[in-house]
Amino acid sequence: MDPETEREHPLTHSTNWPTTPSMQPIHVIGGGLAGSEAAWQIANRGIPVRLHEMRPVRMSAAHKTDGLAELVCSNSFRSDDHQTNAIGLLHEEMRRLNSLVMRAGDANQVPAGGALAVDRDGFSAAVTAALTGHPLIEICREEIAGLPPADWDSVIVATGPLTSVALADAIRNVTGADALAFFDAIAPIVHRDSIDLSVAWFQSRYDKAGPGGTGADYINCPMTRSQYDDFIDALLAGDKIGFHDWEATPYFDGCLPIEVMAERGRETLRHGPMKPFGLTNPHAPQDKAYAVVQLRQDNRLGTLYNMVGFQTKLKHGEQLRIFRTIPGLHGAEFARLGGLHRNTFLDSPKLIDATLRLNAAPRLRFAGQITGCEGYVESAAIGLLAGRFAAAERLGEAIVPPPPTTAHGALLAHITGGHIATIDAGPRSFQPMNVNFGLFPPLAHAPGRGADGLRLRGSQKTIAKKQALTARALDDLTRWIGGDQVAAAE
Ligand SMILES: Cc1cc2nc3c(=O)[nH]c(=O)nc-3n(C[C@H](O)[C@H](O)[C@H](O)COP(=O)(O)OP(=O)(O)OC[C@H]3O[C@@H](n4cnc5c(N)ncnc54)[C@H](O)[C@@H]3O)c2cc1C
Numbered sequence: 001m002d003p004e005t006e007r008e009h010p011l012t013h014s015t016n017w018p019t020t021p022s023m024q025p026i027h028v029i030g031g032g033l034a035g036s037e038a039a040w041q042i043a044n045r046g047i048p049v050r051l052h053e054m055r056p057v058r059m060s061a062a063h064k065t066d067g068l069a070e071l072v073c074s075n076s077f078r079s080d081d082h083q084t085n086a087i088g089l090l091h092e093e094m095r096r097l098n099s100l101v102m103r104a105g106d107a108n109q110v111p112a113g114g115a116l117a118v119d120r121d122g123f124s125a126a127v128t129a130a131l132t133g134h135p136l137i138e139i140c141r142e143e144i145a146g147l148p149p150a151d152w153d154s155v156i157v158a159t160g161p162l163t164s165v166a167l168a169d170a171i172r173n174v175t176g177a178d179a180l181a182f183f184d185a186i187a188p189i190v191h192r193d194s195i196d197l198s199v200a201w202f203q204s205r206y207d208k209a210g211p212g213g214t215g216a217d218y219i220n221c222p223m224t225r226s227q228y229d230d231f232i233d234a235l236l237a238g239d240k241i242g243f244h245d246w247e248a249t250p251y252f253d254g255c256l257p258i259e260v261m262a263e264r265g266r267e268t269l270r271h272g273p274m275k276p277f278g279l280t281n282p283h284a285p286q287d288k289a290y291a292v293v294q295l296r297q298d299n300r301l302g303t304l305y306n307m308v309g310f311q312t313k314l315k316h317g318e319q320l321r322i323f324r325t326i327p328g329l330h331g332a333e334f335a336r337l338g339g340l341h342r343n344t345f346l347d348s349p350k351l352i353d354a355t356l357r358l359n360a361a362p363r364l365r366f367a368g369q370i371t372g373c374e375g376y377v378e379s380a381a382i383g384l385l386a387g388r389f390a391a392a393e394r395l396g397e398a399i400v401p402p403p404p405t406t407a408h409g410a411l412l413a414h415i416t417g418g419h420i421a422t423i424d425a426g427p428r429s430f431q432p433m434n435v436n437f438g439l440f441p442p443l444a445h446a447p448g449r450g451a452d453g454l455r456l457r458g459s460q461k462t463i464a465k466k467q468a469l470t471a472r473a474l475d476d477l478t479r480w481i482g483g484d485q486v487a488a489a490e
Contacts, residue, residue: 034368034383041387067124200328222289273309
């Protein structure tokens with residue numbers, strides 16, 4: 001590692017910042033969305049931070065500038081509606097937790113309807129200026145090309161989906177080869193309550209219970225021969241997303257996109273993820289399905305089910321159109337659509353603890369997309385938590401994670417243990433995920449009637465449920481902040 005560090009600008013000694021000069025710094029590796037937010041949160045607790053960012057000394061394949069918190073693709077933080085949208089709720093929670101990313105995003109907003117879109121250069125410049133001007137933050141332009149030195153006793157690794165090879169290799173040496181993935185292979189995930197169980201049914205193949213199972217662990221969607229034929233035609237004709245040049249084509253056994261399997265032969269899927277064997281449809285026991293799409297429980301709450309073996313490069317609109325032709329999924333609401341990308345991320349539920357520390361080396365804490373969240377805002381939110389946890393630890397305070405009913409807590413639970421691992425062959429089952437209502441514990445009492453006393457129906461009911469989830473989240477966040485010395489001190 002290059003020991004030379006560069007302080008980008010003279011320190012601006014504001015009397016507003018607390019200072020604790022004798023304290024050892026916390027090191028943050030990666031000045032992207034997560035690392036920038038983590039550094040801000042730590043410094044605002046009066047703890048010195050050294051932020052190590054490899055750009056411009058070494059560029060990633062997707063970043064174009066040397067700015068901190070560079071947005072590598074779209075300029076959207078997605079919906080800003082905090083009453084009926086999980087990402088909007090995450091925005092609101094972050095604002096209440098003094099997020100730098102949200103402050104810079106709000107200050108650089110460009111018109112985008114109900115979404116929060118930002119001027120990417122203005123946003124990155126605002127984050128860079130805030131961190132550079134903070135008297136407790138030192139920015140070091142260098143690649144950390146191996147495990148951090150042993151005397152760095154508290155480190156946040158926030159190096160993102162394009163973590164440099166040397167650091168990724170070092171992490172792999174600590175965690176084991178299978179624990180760090182270099183591509184995601186994402187099968188769509190469906191909200192359980194949007195699956196039509198008058199068509200689909202619960203059953204495991206040959207009723208096998210397996211370890212921890214019941215014999216009825218899958219939801220099965222049956223297809224006739226003509227439905228299967230139409231489905232294959234749609235897959236073959238559907239619009240697909242290509243790979244970037246630098247991604248190469250990451251196909252490996254057990255992880256082929258469904259449309260690539262269909263290209264290899266019309267019957268391939270029927271002998272692979274869509275095989276109909278060992279299943280009896282209780283709605284029509286005499287009819288043998290020609291093919292079956294299976295969905296398997298994805299989270300401990302039982303609110304989300306993933307489409308087994310359905311990783312795909314189909315465009316998102318095509319996935320919605322084609323997958324909703326599957327019997328039982330006509331009204332499916334998707335928590336996540338399928339994809340396949342270059343993406344470095346840990347098998348976090350196995351490897352990191354509830355405060356984001358690596359079990360095998362607790363001085364290392366992880367944050368951002370490398371932990372298995374997905375998206376700019378989610379990455380920054382996990383950076384926010386990692387920063388607060390590291391700061392509390394340095395100050396000798398108890399670390400209290402946010403309640404799982406909040407957007408922060410729901411995302412953290414997905415990363416650190418909410419996911420149910422699969423024993424099936426194929427790509428590793430823990431895959432990155434955006435925040436969504438399927439990650440939240442269900443309401444104790446779902447709203448049944450509106451303010452006028454009339455029974456709620458259809459979309460009114462869905463909206464009322466989302467409003468109840470977001471109101472609960474913000475109430476619980478307020479309570480958490482009240483009991484959290486970190487926030488109380490601000
Ligand atoms: C091509 C591409 C397109 C994407 N498009 C979108 C999108 O449109 N919308 C969306 O929400 N999300 C998108 N994402 C996901 C996006 O990367 C994340 O949402 C977000 O940027 C991740 O934040 P992060 O802080 O974890 O990583 P990053 O923002 O990538 O930050 C990681 C930082 O670590 C630095 N770094 C890496 N290795 C080292 C090292 N060894 N030493 C020092 N520094 C290092 C990098 O230079 C980088 O600055 C995209 C990802 C990719 C790869």
